[in-house]
Amino acid sequence: MGILTLAALILTPVNGLSAAQAQAPRTAVETATTAADSVGITISGTNSSELSPGQDLLLTVAVQNNTDAAIPIGRVDVYLADLALTTRAALESWLRPDADANSGDQMLSVPTTQAIPAGANTNLSITVPAASLGLTDQNAWGARGVAAILTVDDVVRSEGRGTFVWSPGSATTPVRLASIMPITTPESATGLITAKALESYTSSVGLLSRQLDSVIDLPTMAIAIDPQIIASIRVLGSKAPASAVAWLDRLATASNDIFPLGYADADISLQAQAGASTLRAPTSFAQAIDPSLFVVPSNTPVPETTSDVPSVTSRTSTKTTPSPTPTPGPTVTPGETVIPTTSDLLAWNYTSTTIGWPSAGQVASTDLDVFAASGLTTTILSSGNVEQSDVFTPNTAVTLPTGLGLVSDSALSSAIRAAADATTDHDWRVSMSEAASLLAIVSAENPNSTRTLLATFDRSSPTPANRVEQTMAAVAGLSWADAVSLQAAQESTPATTVTFQNEAIDSGRVTLARSLLDREGAVADFATILADPIVVTSPQRLDLLALLDTSWNVQSSAWADHVAASLASSFDLMHAVTVTTRGPIIVVGSQVDLRITLNNALEQAVTVRTEVVPSNGRLVVGDTLETIIQPNSAQAVSVPLSAAVGNGDVVLRVTLFTLNGTPLGQPAPIDVTVRADWEGVGASIFAILVVGFFGFGIWRNIISRRREHSAEASAGENAAGQLAVTPDV
Incomplete structure (x- = not known):
């Protein structure tokens, strides 16, 4: 020092x-x-x-x-x-x-x-x-x-x-200390980091560069990486910032143990307490991929695909992983477009994928079942989540009902974090002295027992710690402390004097998270009407995970605003297909076809089922209709109606459904006035008119004939009289 x-x-x-x-x-x-x-x-x-x-x-x-x-x-x-x-x-x-x-x-x-x-x-x-x-x-x-x-x-x-x-020279029992550094980015309401932000974060003085600089190749410092960073760089293809690609290459060469956080560092306890049966993960990135950015360059050599590499349990600077034997891979033709899959974008050679790291002091016992159902068998807990029955500091490892727990020592972690974040030499020495004293107390309190502890760095507000290497070097230089790997902490003897202590997240926060999960399920049901549902559901999932980021924990008000905005946006999405026909409509006759107009404001075609329900028995409605509506257009459908009982007013409630029966929004009312007897009245009037017309014609014929007969008779009488008075010739 x-x-x-x-x-x-x-x-x-x-x-x-x-x-x-x-x-x-x-x-x-x-x-x-x-x-x-x-x-x-x-x-x-x-x-x-x-x-x-x-x-x-x-x-x-x-x-x-x-x-x-x-x-x-x-x-x-x-x-x-x-x-x-x-x-x-x-x-x-x-x-x-x-x-x-x-x-x-x-x-x-x-x-x-x-x-x-x-x-x-x-x-x-x-x-x-x-x-x-x-x-x-x-x-x-x-x-x-x-x-x-x-x-x-x-x-x-x-x-x-x-x-x-x-330190009078007495023999000591060194405390074994493992440590974890999260590499994350600031909170966001969207599930992918923009190219501009990545370029800033991975610049020589950017957040991600400074985070990686502080821990890379520290053999006993494990890295917890947000997979969102990896996917956000890869999804940009040939337009990914050069600094971001170089940063990812540096991470790939790191000898540290590396395990993934939840995507976008989504809080796994918050998901569990909000009602998720398994933890959410990205479903697709197809909507964010521009195929033109994944054209194989003309100078690209044909690659060799390596065989699968067995899971690596530990990587240190003194241990090398044997190179896998190359096997023939698929032929890549220059100029060909190769679209990466979701697995391709998220793939990484992690040391372990079974470690879950929830927010500190917010884990309930029921959360552990959700973690285990999602494949997480090791859970990192904070000191607030356990109860100690012994006076001696226990090992970090504890046995949980669903697997292994690693308890981060909160006091020691706070001192080490303060030292790593110190801006002056004096401040660093103040915090380092506290950390050294804590380790000395643990070493001295029970010299016959070697303890393994875990220190974690803060992830509630991503910041680069400038003195991480200096701090960890000082810890390693203490005669009463040894730095060890995360694997060594996992393999330490589980403490028998520690029991799990239930903690719960604030009910208001859980309620908002539950509304996000419920809305995502509603959007997934809605999306079944689309020709390509993944275009809607995959960004919805990514944005959901971004809003569950642990970094939002310290920004309650801003988080609530973003949740409200997300719910409003998804509400508008689910109401983009509507019934635009409104009443009043007059129905004349016993059987008619009512034309109803449906509008689709989305960018792709939808298939919906239309159901019309009358408010009373004056009208009988035919079968439901299945209709395809083209993007950004309206489509008219004909609904057969039959008048059943008399005249009067009827309200037709028109509801749109997905093909699996999920209603799309609330029913649209159409006011209809029924005049079913007008058909009979009209027919009677028509018949009367017809009878009158033909009757009038017959009457005219009769009158005409009578006049003709009368004229003929008169003419005959006149002729006879004339013959009577004319002298014979």
Whole structure:
């Protein structure tokens, strides 16, 4: 560990400090408690977190003045905890004490030499002589507490506490420590990472590049990779950013153990508690593939397909996997289009595919059955999910009803994460000292038993940890700790003093997740009307997994908004095929064909079944109809209707169904007025008109004939009379 360059006050012990002053209790000094005071102070070993007999204790005290006024010249008192920190509880109480906790024995007091300006910070270098420390080789090996108190005008402005490990040369039992680093991207509402985002993430200073840089080829650091990253790069084909392709190639050469997270790092416990019987996974990427991006270049040699490689249980920098024997593969013709399958896009040479990593402290016992049904036989738990009945720290491995559990040590993980995320050398040493002390306590609490622990890095908010390699190297350099692989943690003896403790996710979050799962099922039923359902169901599945990302855990409000937007979008999708005919319609006659118009607003043809149900018995409706509606078009269907009983109003409820009987939305009402007797009335009127017409014609004929006969008779009489009066010739 490097010595921090001091750009602040250099202090030396005050000679002639009386014994009474050295042992003055803290209670004799007034403590400032006003809210206006916000002064931070931290303390760490300058060179190392380990101290041996005869060595001076070199300390760095950092003071941060967060107030709006300068801190006048005062003094810094340095204390040593009365007792060794032999338990984890004692360490926690020392580092995060109650307000009136004892600070131990005062070792020395040094004055500050100048005021600390408002908003400024300063680092103070303090040396505690070995003689003032009061520890010898007769003192037990283990963690010790040290405190620094800043006092100004007899008012305590701040107190900081730290630790170091007293190491008189006693034999120790090293703690075996495995570790896991997640490689993920920030949360998103869509199931594929865009080319632009990938280019940014995989640039030389991008998030994914820095994450991989921090862990690649650390033989005892396992990588938990989000498969979404791999698929998002591959699905872009020849348009994938060069930096992303190079990043994927680097990952392929890593000697680390690698296992997959859920796609898009979807929270597996949230799925289980929301009602999923098995965990969701991508179904297809066909809708995202542009065939023109998968044309085999003209200069591509014919590849050789290797035989299947057996599952690898462990990969380290000292172990090589034998190369498989090449076997003849399919011939690839230059210029040919080779579309990758879903398996092709997700394929990776994982060390294991049976490890599940749910969100910390949110696993219920029923979740384990869902994990096992999905092929996950090893579950990574946090300390909050187990109950310990023994005073000694147990092994990480525990036996679960469905397989193996690996319990991440929450306190140790927090200290290691803080060290890896530290922005200054001093902050790194503060956190590293806590991690070293925790490991020392575990080593010393039961020297006859070798323990294997697990530390995990944070995945709730993906960030690159800049000091991972430095931190893990420091852990490996401790004489009381050994870094081991994840496989070694899995093979450790399961703890017998640990029982599973149920935890549950917030009910509001579970309710929203359940609505997403239910809606996905509804969309899958709806999609059966499509000529190609996968075009709808596969992006729906990917977006669902993205919304179940563990990174959303810390963004409840934003997540709820995205869930609402997703539900609204899928609602519109399922209402894209509608009945557009509206009433009122007048039906005249006992049998007619009613034409109903159906509209399809989707980009592909659909096949639906139309069912019409009358509100009363005035109309009888014929059989249901199966109709194909072309993309972005309307189609009219004829529904046979028969009038049954009298006249009146009827409401026809028109419902569209999938071919398997699932209704598409709510029934569409059509108001119909029935006039069934108008047909009889019309026929009677027509008959009367016909009879009248022909009757009138007959009557006219009769009258005409009578007139003709009358005229003939009159003409005959006139002729006879004329003959009577005419003289004979």
